[in-house]
Amino acid sequence: MAFILIKTFTFTAPTLEVAWVTPVEVPDEALTRLQKAIQFKTVSYSYTTPHDSAAFMGLHQHLAQAFPWVDSLLEKKTIQYSLLYKWAGTDHSLKPVLLMSHLDVVPVDDGTLKDWEAPPFSGEIKNGNIYGRGTMDDKVSVLAILEAVEMSLRSGLKPKRTIYLAFGHDEEIGGDQGAASIAKYLQEQGVKLEAVLDEGGEIAEGMVPGLDKALAIINVAEKGYVSFELTITTQGGHSSMPSADNTIGSLARAIAKLEANQFPYKSIPLIDKQIELMGPHLPFVQKMAFANTWLFGAKIQEALNTRTATAPTIIKGGVKDNVIPTSASAVVNFRVMTGETTEEVLQHIIKTVNDDRITVKSISNRNEPSPVSDYESGSYKLIEKTILQLMPNTLVTPGLVSGGTDTKHYHAISENAYRFFSNPRKRL
């Protein structure tokens, strides 16, 4: 007990002292420019439904008119409906950085239209908020980046390091055309990046109960993604004479086995770092747990979801109430933990289910977990410093994100990818 308490009382994290800076004034016209951008219905449905070229070209034209300095002074390349800008730096010995966002948004379900406080493509300002698709994800970043570059160009700023701006048009459905083509183009040009910065991390208030500061998570890694379909084939039969290995019952047992035999929670250095940074700022009981991971590590890993997640999401089978079907299928989605692979997931399913009548095949992209970006690098430290300059009472930590971002397309040309996006509505 004494050991646990000593570990708890001596558990501190270094605090980074950073001076505040005054945020740049955002002119009213910037709001108008964002409002107009929201009004283009640049929706990504799927790769079988073509993008609305008039909407995307309209948005391109709006950006060109709204940011004339960017449009005339930066090198611009249009790849399908995606945009890539190059702002050449003065020091060619420095590797470029790339700031990412995307021009597309997700569709609006017509059934929900009545629930919107303002129409989803209106960009209307109401109660101090701008409403519409893209205000949070992620036209706001496109506009914010362009506002910053335009302002810098007007003031005569010349960056030392080359800066690329990359805005994809199909992020919401995987980025296979936009971000993938931009990354391929840069790779062909021999470009090696210092880092990319994308959406995918945020400032969370109240996410960790009891934490005495706002929490800014710069995500430095992503879990992998894969969905497997399990299909069982049997003789079927009539429901008056059911056999013990009924089609649907057997499939249900297979799913139950997968749920009962989950992947183990894992400790990785990134999670250890998070525990080390967050722990000292937590109330006593949690702090004690975080300070004594040798004893409470499993509980914390559970809370942080540090394993490959298993989620059955679709089940199909049967057509008539008195017929045992000859086949039934289920889809299970996995978010693959750093250090594991989609192939290991497949082998795990086959071994766990252990039923020759069941075939397993992937029905999604097999996205492996991303590499873990360096959270001691200059780029990481710069993002951290900027957050603290604007929002001093914030704890910055690297994190692991379960969702996927477009950064996956850039691994070949950038060792480091940081996922952080902040909408600093108020100074904390």
Ligand SMILES: [Zn+2]
């Ligand atoms: Zn997004």
